[in-house]
Amino acid sequence: MQPIPIIASVLIALSVGSNDTSNALGICIGCRIISFRRAVILFGVFVLIGILLQGRKVMKTVGKDIVEMDLRILGISLLVSAILIIISNWRRLPVSTHQVIIGSLTGSGTALGADVNYGSLFEILLSWVISPLAAFFASIMLYRAMEKTLSKLPFLQIERIIRVLLLASGIIIAYTTGANELATILGPIIHAGLIDETWAFLGGSFLVFLGAVLLSNRIIETIGSGITALDPYSGFAAQFGAGCCVFLFTSLGMPISTTYCIIGGITGIGMLKGTGTVSVNLLKKIALSWILSPALAFLTCFTIIRTLI
Amino acid sequence: MKVEEVMNKKIEYIEPESTVYDAIEKMVDKRIRSLLVNPKDEQDVYGLITVRDIVFKIINKNLNPRKIKVGEITSKPLVCVTKDMPIEHVMALMEKFNIARVIVCEEGKVRGVVSLFDVMAGSLIEKAIEGHSA
Amino acid sequence: MLKELFLGGKKELEVVDKMKKHMGFLCSACTTLKAAIENRDKELISSVSDLEREGDIVRREIFSNIYEGAFLPFLRPNICRFVEIVDNALDVTKDAAIEYTDLELDEETKDDCARIADISAKMCEMLLAAIETLSGRADLREKSLAIRIYEKKVDEIEFDLLKRLRTKEIKNFWEGKALSDFIHDLTSISDLIEDASDYLQIINISLR
Numbered sequence: 001m002q003p004i005p006i007i008a009s010v011l012i013a014l015s016v017g018s019n020d021t022s023n024a025l026g027i028c029i030g031c032r033i034i035s036f037r038r039a040v041i042l043f044g045v046f047v048l049i050g051i052l053l054q055g056r057k058v059m060k061t062v063g064k065d066i067v068e069m070d071l072r073i074l075g076i077s078l079l080v081s082a083i084l085i086i087i088s089n090w091r092r093l094p095v096s097t098h099q100v101i102i103g104s105l106t107g108s109g110t111a112l113g114a115d116v117n118y119g120s121l122f123e124i125l126l127s128w129v130i131s132p133l134a135a136f137f138a139s140i141m142l143y144r145a146m147e148k149t150l151s152k153l154p155f156l157q158i159e160r161i162i163r164v165l166l167l168a169s170g171i172i173i174a175y176t177t178g179a180n181e182l183a184t185i186l187g188p189i190i191h192a193g194l195i196d197e198t199w200a201f202l203g204g205s206f207l208v209f210l211g212a213v214l215l216s217n218r219i220i221e222t223i224g225s226g227i228t229a230l231d232p233y234s235g236f237a238a239q240f241g242a243g244c245c246v247f248l249f250t251s252l253g254m255p256i257s258t259t260y261c262i263i264g265g266i267t268g269i270g271m272l273k274g275t276g277t278v279s280v281n282l283l284k285k286i287a288l289s290w291i292l293s294p295a296l297a298f299l300t301c302f303t304i305i306r307t308l309i
Numbered sequence: 310m311k312v313e314e315v316m317n318k319k320i321e322y323i324e325p326e327s328t329v330y331d332a333i334e335k336m337v338d339k340r341i342r343s344l345l346v347n348p349k350d351e352q353d354v355y356g357l358i359t360v361r362d363i364v365f366k367i368i369n370k371n372l373n374p375r376k377i378k379v380g381e382i383t384s385k386p387l388v389c390v391t392k393d394m395p396i397e398h399v400m401a402l403m404e405k406f407n408i409a410r411v412i413v414c415e416e417g418k419v420r421g422v423v424s425l426f427d428v429m430a431g432s433l434i435e436k437a438i439e440g441h442s443a
Numbered sequence: 444m445l446k447e448l449f450l451g452g453k454k455e456l457e458v459v460d461k462m463k464k465h466m467g468f469l470c471s472a473c474t475t476l477k478a479a480i481e482n483r484d485k486e487l488i489s490s491v492s493d494l495e496r497e498g499d500i501v502r503r504e505i506f507s508n509i510y511e512g513a514f515l516p517f518l519r520p521n522i523c524r525f526v527e528i529v530d531n532a533l534d535v536t537k538d539a540a541i542e543y544t545d546l547e548l549d550e551e552t553k554d555d556c557a558r559i560a561d562i563s564a565k566m567c568e569m570l571l572a573a574i575e576t577l578s579g580r581a582d583l584r585e586k587s588l589a590i591r592i593y594e595k596k597v598d599e600i601e602f603d604l605l606k607r608l609r610t611k612e613i614k615n616f617w618e619g620k621a622l623s624d625f626i627h628d629l630t631s632i633s634d635l636i637e638d639a640s641d642y643l644q645i646i647n648i649s650l651r
Contacts, residue, residue: 031515151651154579156459158650159515160452232515233650319603340602430592437569437589440582 002071005189008078012185013204015082015089016097017211020181023262024173027235033163034170043174044209050178051186051201057253058183063191065120066102067109072305074192077104080300084293093285095293096257098184099128103297105188110298111305127254128290131245132264139241139265140272146237158233165236172243176258180246182208184255234273238265260290312399313392315431316413316421323358325349325380329367332358332379343410345419346383355419356383361409389414390423396431399423454513456578458522461505463574465529468498470567472536473632477560479543480553491540498533502526518649525642532635536563539628546625555604556629559597563632566593570636573643583647590640597633601626 025039034042067073081097081104088095102124109116150158186200195203242261249256263286323332323344332344346356358379366382367374388411390399399411403425410424472494479487505526509519548556569590575581604626613619 031517032512033515147651155577155647155650156452156455157579159455159518162515162650231517231649319599433585434589434592437572437585440572440585 002194004075005071005078005192005194008075008082009185009189009204010207011082012078012085012097012101013182013207014211014214015085016177016181016185017208018214019089019211020177020208020258021212023258024177025170027232027239028166028170031163031166031232033166039170040209040212042171043177043212044205046171046174047178047182047208048201048205050175050180051182051205052178054179054250055183055186055201058180058250058255059187059190061120061124061187061253062098062102062105062184062255063187063189066117066124067105068115069188069192070112070114071192073105073108073112073114074188074194076301076304077101077108078188080104080297080304084297084300088289088293093289095289096259097181098255098257099290099294100297101184101188102255103294104301106294107298107301108305111302124254127249127252127256128260131249131254131256132260134248135242135245135261135264136268138245139238139268142241143234143237143269143272146233162232162236165240166232169236169240169243172247173239173258173262176243176246176250177208178205180250180255181258183250187255234269238262238269241265241268260286310396310431310435311392312390312394312396312413312423315396315427316392316423317427318421320345320419320422322347323379325356325378325383327379329358329363329374329377329379329382333363333374336360342424343422344379345412346379349380354386355412356380356385357387357410357412358383359409387412387414387419391415392420396428400428403428454508454511458505458508458513459574459577461501461508462526462529463571465498465501465505465526466567466571466574468494468501469529469533469536469636470564470571472498472533472540473560473564473567476536476540476543476629477557477564479540480548480560481557483553485544488540488544491537495533495537498530502530518646521642521646521649525639525646528635528639528642532632532639535628535631535635539625539632542621542625542628545621552604552608555600556626559600559629559633562593562597562600563629563636566590566633566636569593570640570643573640576643576647583644587640587644590637594633594637597630601630 021040021043024043025034028034029036029039063069078101081100084100084104085095085097102121106116106121108114150161153161182204186204189195190197190200239262242258242265245261245264246256246258263283267283319339319341321335321339321341321344323335323346325346325348335344336342343357343359346358348354348356362382362384363374366372367377388402388406388408390402390411390413392413392415402411403409410422412419413421413423472491475487475490475494478484479491506523509522514522569586572581573583573586573590576583576586608622608626613622
């Protein structure tokens, strides 16, 4: 049983790397502000910094607070999660690692009759609902603020400033990917005592980096182009607004999806510019997967455990 | 800015004996809003007929433009300015006499027209040029 | 890389300087054309061709600067389009100059054409000033409106000129064609400058 959770975590970390780099630095790479190679290195570095500085709260929530951990729960949850995540990445569905992991843990825990902390679970569910909405509003407010200040400057100056801002927002997202996303993955195995914290941090960050290097160029279609066509100006507002939200929720120890916050931000800006530019179909698809993924993870684990054990 | 920089040299004439209807036709064809009315005889002076005259004195009063002669609604004498007069002066004149255009004269001959539109366009251009050297 | 990011703007400033240089060539070309028409001086025509060639050289430099990394990629197509339009204006000025070589215009027509060339030159100066908007030292709206006012003046002169010319007698098809081509190219200069000014507007608002 022991190697299974670790292997599963490795797989999940790799897919986070391949999927989430585009969240963070897709816009910067697309705007040629930074080369792919440098972007990936920057990404890796800040993921490590993120988890070092702020990872602990989310790790505790996921690894300890939800469910009383035991090796079976750990193994099955992480394995199922890894499989589901890899499949969705392959099918290019924007799926949240957090939702799948937490769904699996809850499913396994319930199936085995373990002690599930419904209070914590509720807090987490609430965060999942609130965070994209918060990002939605944060991005709109940021855009308005930019209109009042940045827009008044001469053209060439705005151009220079936007480059710097885009890079900064990419860095924030990389940081929160470490502090929140990676923390969600590592939380369970660290708190189960399977691996030493320092090794987990270094190894986890490295795996995320590796995932980015190996598979990211297949996936650097920024989420932005699927929902609304974003120019750098709007792109920054969407991403930075989302980044701030994730940062806030990370400080509260809530494991939330950066991907969905960014979607919230982009939708906000899209609406500001006229609803016509937001692809309603894509939004529906996303809403559906938002409900289905934790449910599916829950049910799969539940069924497996009840069947096998 | 001087008159000569904004004036319009396109001047059209009409005989005082022509009907107002003729005047309307001429204005439409030539895309202008005023016509210089030739003097009736040696003793007479030039006059001006404008779109304003036609609208307020004929159309608004429901009179038949085919029956009225140009000479009957002409404004006389002309309000004249010289080529080197500054625009501000012209604007003051226009405001004082409540008119929309002035005639540019030189040595007793008519050289051009300056309308409100010309003044507006001219001052905008002046401002745009100044805005750069400022 | 980081240095580029913060001290950045050097490449962009270079491009804007070259755009101004490019516009400068157009201004000179129009002024030279006007002098050539006014003074019936056919010697000046070759200068216009020279200016057009210089303009081509600068245009190529601008394009390579842009694709070497100046400006966010999202802005580049509009900036290139602007430069292309100015280049078209230069081409058309050169064409008009060359067509003028074989023409003998009557006094009235000569005056009208000289006036059109003069207004075109004034429009160029205005557009050159408008490029300063990008560095924030000018107000684009005013200059854009001034350019449109000038363009309407050219339209007016053209309208009357063509009306008058249609009543004129021409001896053969080629004489008529030469005159027609000349007037057409001469008046196209101002149309293109107006287009360029519109593109400058587009560039200006694309980052707001």
